[in-house]
Amino acid sequence: MKEKSGKVFRRTAILAACLLPLWSQPALAERIKDLATIQGVRNNQLLGYGIVVGLDNTGDQTTQTPFTTQAIGNMLSQMGLNLTPEQSQKLQLKNVAAVMVTASLPAYARPGQPIDVTVSSMGNAKSLRGGTLLMTQMKGADGQVYAMAQGNVVVGGAGASSGGSKVTVNHLSAGRIPAGATVERAVPTAVGQGGMVYYELSSTDFGTAQKVVDAINLASQPGTAQAIDGRRIAVRVPDDADARVAFLGRVDNLEVQPVLGAAKVIVNSRNGSVVMNQKVTLEACAVAHGNLSVVVDAAQPQFGQGADIQVKQDNGSLMSVKAGASLAEVVKALNALGANPMDLLAILQAMKAAGALRAELEVI
Incomplete structure (x- = not known):
């Protein structure tokens, strides 16, 4: 009986020893860069109107989309080909589609860098598959041209129709052009004022803001970070550019256990x-x-x-x-x-x- 009790005790001790590491594991922490962003470091939206050519009779029905015909006429006139109004009205270009081109200009992007663009039909085109976007100006909210887009449209879908039956896989009226635009103008990005950089939490939480402040002050020195409110945190950074970048890189990778929000x-x-x-x-x-x-x-x-x-x-x-x-x-x-x-x-x-x-x- 004692031997059996000893075996049970040993098994219980082994099980407790196996579970002890699981019980003693700390809660998962997140990096500051996953919880907050630096004020002023942001993307800028770009928009442009363009023309996709080379479609296989899946473009706009130009009689129902007059803006496509007008865009073709304006493009040809810039190339020295002038069409009369009667000729423009008779255009039936089923391999052409009018599209809106959108892109996101990342922070610190410099002229010459490529960015991805999304091409979306704005007429009644059946498919953009196999089309090529002609050179399109990408403008920002201020009306200035920040990028130029052009390239082959990649559509992640397929479709076929015959005898009144139609089969479509995924969406064919929109596609992407990887590295389809080239940045032509940089957006000035000012980070911090008076030697201070401001972090903004993704959600307002006073407890998480205080934990971020404590982590930054513990990793550097007391008084480096200060919580302004439940969302913004002011951080004092070095004046030298190299030292500032290195300091912010260390701060971004500091781990903080966020306070779970309300139920x-x-x-x-x-x-x-x-x-x-x-x-x-x-x-x-x-x-x-x-x-x-x-x-x-x-x-x-x-x-x-x-x-x-x-x-x-x-x-x-x-x-x-x-x-x-x-x-x-x-x-x-x-x-x-x-x-x-x-x-x-x-x-x-x-x-x-x-x-x-x-x-x-x-x-x-």
């Missing part, structure tokens, strides 16, 4: 998805839900019968939902109801109104 449940009413964080809890409550269904029995014309339409409602019984103090318990309690995601939306709203859902409910 929140996000419900997408369009597709029925429900997402909740680990702070969500439930109080004990009772829930009843039912399903309303409409059954239509197809008519049989040969017998002169009409369609049989029935409306059925399944009366749901009152079910008890146990209180849950953790995310796993909340999920288990909601799954016990047997409700689909769309029914769950109404149930969660009712739970929130009744005070049983201890979380902020947000519907998007």
Whole structure:
């Protein structure tokens, strides 16, 4: 008996020794660069109107998109080919499509650097597959030209039609041109004023802001960082450019354990998805839900019968939902109801109104 007890004790000790590293593991931390951005370091949106040529009879129907014909006429006139108004109206160019070209100009981009662009049809073109974008000016919000785009459009899809049948895989009215634009003008990016750089958290949280300040001061010296509010943090940086870049590189890679925000449940009413964080809890409550269904029995014309339409409602019984103090318990309690995601939306709203859902409910 003693030998058996000794074996059980040894097994228990081994199991505890194996689980001890898991229990002693610290919570996951995130880098400051994943939690915040430097004020002033941002992307700038670019926009342009262009023409895609070389399509296989899948371009715009120019009689319904007059702006395509006008753009072709303006382009040809710049090349010395002048068309009369009558000739312009008779153009039927099914291998041409008018498009909008968009791009994001990254911070510190310099003239000559390539950037990716997205090409989207703005007419009634069936597909941009196999087309080539002609030289297009990319302008910023101030109306200045910051890049020039041109190249072959890459469309991640395919389609075919025959005899009135049509099959399409993915979206054919938009595509991308990797490195399709060249930067022509740089955007001045001023980082910091008076020897200070400002970090902005992605979400307002006073606890996380204080932890970022403590991490920066611990890695450098006290007083280097100071929280202005729950979102902005002022950091004193060296005056020398090389030293400033090295200092910011070290700050970006400092690890901070962020404070988890308020309990929140996000419900997408369009597709029925429900997402909740680990702070969500439930109080004990009772829930009843039912399903309303409409059954239509197809008519049989040969017998002169009409369609049989029935409306059925399944009366749901009152079910008890146990209180849950953790995310796993909340999920288990909601799954016990047997409700689909769309029914769950109404149930969660009712739970929130009744005070049983201890979380902020947000519907998007």
